Amino acid sequence: MAKILLTGGTGLVGTLLETKLKEKNHEIVILSRNPKKEHHFKWDLKKNYVDPKALENLDYIIHLAGAGIADKKWTEKRKQELIDSRVLSANLLFEKIEENNIAxxxxxxxxxxxxxxATTSETIFKEKDQPAKDFIAKICIEWEKAAHQFQNLKVPVTILRTSVVLSKDGGALKKMNTPLFLSALGSGKQYLPWIHIEDLCNMYVKAVEDSSFTGIYNASSPEHQTNLSFTKVLGKVLGKFVTPFNVPKFVLKLVVGELAVIVLQGSRVSTEKIEKVYNFKYESLKKALENIYK
Structure with missing residues (x-):
């Protein structure tokens, strides 16, 4: 049994992950701005504060905290919030772990x-590939840099580069199951990497229980789907009509602004590395969606 500090513990992934970790008899403490449960403890980025009780006898940190990428339009203020919510929180954790000499x-x-x-290409991206230079890549670069600093304390680091998470409890599917998104977006030829939330949570559990599971991994299903093929499978599973007309790029840009790029562009990612150490429960989109909706 391990004691695990979880950030983002009340979010979509964090909620299921907490349940799975508890089923394995791990002790979970969750950092929250407004703690309301016995195992929730306060942290405050602006005040550089983490409740010391959350750090007692700590074995692992799972860092999921971060403002939702697609929740709001990308104003300059929102862009900074997307970075700070991930990076400053990791920096604060690093500072407290170092300060308290926690092993x-x-x-x-x-x-x-x-x-x-945010690009559509024939490249199937592997973990060793270089990052892009756009804003969405900048978020991830800074995010991972903040995580890697724990290696300076000789702490093993595991990073899961996550694709679109599919869940019955919200997230991307809630937005996709609407008239606007039950159509191909833009060309429809852009790829849409995805992962069932249960597979993703199982990977986090593995990272706790398997000491060899370290490094960077693409957390994505092995099955490649384009935006158009994904929409057709979703419509079929839901028994809903998928409109034969593509939603023009300018319409999406009017609706969501600059962040439209994350749905109008997309490439495949390689799962070769993760498949060597993890067996997917939901490899096909049809199976994943049927589990969620039926």
Whole structure:
């Protein structure tokens, strides 16, 4: 049994992950700006504060905290918030771990396949590939840099570059199951990497329980889908009509602004590395969606 500090513990992934970790008899403490449960403890980035009780006898940190990439339009203020919510929080954790001389067994962090950029290409991106130079890549670069600093304390680091997470409890599918998104977006030829939330959470559990599971991994299903093929499978599973007309780029840009790029562009990512150490429960989109909706 390990004691695990979880940030972003009340979010979509964090909620299921907490349940799975508790089922494995791990002790979970969650950092929150407004703690309301016994195992929730306060932290405050502006005041550089983490409740010391959350750090007692700590073994692992799983860092999921971060403002939602697609929750709001990308104003300059929002862009900075997207970076700071990930990076400053990791920096604060690093500072407290170093300050209290805590011998962590591992720092496990989320990141995104946005590391490779919002681009549509024939490249199947591998973990060793260089990052892109656009804004979505910048978020991931700074995010991962903040995680890697724990290596200076000789703490093993695991980073999961996560694709679109599919869940019955919200997230991307809630937005996709609407008239606007039950159509091909733009050309429809852009790839849409995805992962079932259960597979993603299982990877985090593995990172805690398998000491060899360190480094950077693409957390994405092995099955490649374009925006158009994804939409067709979703419509079929839902029993809903998928409109034969593509949503023009300018319409999406009017609706969501600059962040439209994350749905109008997309490339495949390689799962060769993760498949060597993890067996997917949901490899096909059809199977994943049927689990969620039926």
């Amino acid at each position: 962590l067994k591992g720092f496990i962090s989320s990141s995104g396949i946005g590391y490779y950029g």
